[in-house]
Amino acid sequence: MWQGTRSCGERFFLFILIIFLAELSAAILAFIFRENLTREFFTKELTKHYQGNNDTDVFSATWNSVMITFGCCGVNGPEDFRFASVFRLLTLDSDEVPEACCRREPQTRDGVLLSRDECLLGRDLFLNKQGCYTVILNTFETYVYLAGALAIGVLAIELFAMIFAMCLFRGIQ
Numbered sequence: 001m002w003q004g005t006r007s008c009g010e011r012f013f014l015f016i017l018i019i020f021l022a023e024l025s026a027a028i029l030a031f032i033f034r035e036n037l038t039r040e041f042f043t044k045e046l047t048k049h050y051q052g053n054n055d056t057d058v059f060s061a062t063w064n065s066v067m068i069t070f071g072c073c074g075v076n077g078p079e080d081f082r083f084a085s086v087f088r089l090l091t092l093d094s095d096e097v098p099e100a101c102c103r104r105e106p107q108t109r110d111g112v113l114l115s116r117d118e119c120l121l122g123r124d125l126f127l128n129k130q131g132c133y134t135v136i137l138n139t140f141e142t143y144v145y146l147a148g149a150l151a152i153g154v155l156a157i158e159l160f161a162m163i164f165a166m167c168l169f170r171g172i173q
Contacts, residue, residue: 013165020158027151039133042075047084052091052098064100070139072132073101078122080131096122103128 051060067073074080078097081087087098102119103126105112113119119126 009165009169013162013169016158016161016165020155020162023151023155023158027155039075042133043080046075046080048086050081050084050087050098052087052095053100054090064098066132066136067098067100067128068104070132070135071103071128072130072135073097073128074131075133076131077129078127095120097127101128102126 045059046063049057049059050063051057053064054060055064074097078101081097081101097120099113099116099120102113102116105114113126115123115126
């Protein structure tokens with residue numbers, strides 16, 4: 001009579017155990033590889049692969065989106081594009097920075113540029129000067145602790161669910 005319930009209890013325990021181990025593995029890997037996401041790594045990748053306003057290139061489109069969303073420029077600032085070999089080659093050294101680095105009108109929805117020409121010439125008033133690494137780090141720093149606490153809470157609930165399943169399993173035997 002209890003065979004079906006016992007089998008369900010075992011499956012429930014195994015299911016929760018698999019999810020628990022996957023989450024724990026992801027947390028450990030994130031902790032181990034956090035050192036790889038350095039300022040130098042992002043700067044090197046930006047200088048090697050960034051192509052400016054090329055929407056067909058996923059790398060460039062992602063960087064453009066990040067720079068526009070966070071109101072920043074490059075990894076460390078506009079000076080990153082002095083050494084961005086692909087960007088320099090494609091713009092024939094005519095633009096100091098990509099259009100995504102230009103300041104935008106704060107009240108417009110479509111993000112109208114203050115002055116495209118002045119910005120592309122590298123004029124400070126029309127340019128976002130802060131690097132994206134610092135801006136993103138500051139933005140997500142508060143959420144990292146919240147995400148960590150939430151993950152620990154979920155793992156604790158899963159651990160209690162496994163203990164509960166084991167108690168039920170023992171009670172049925």
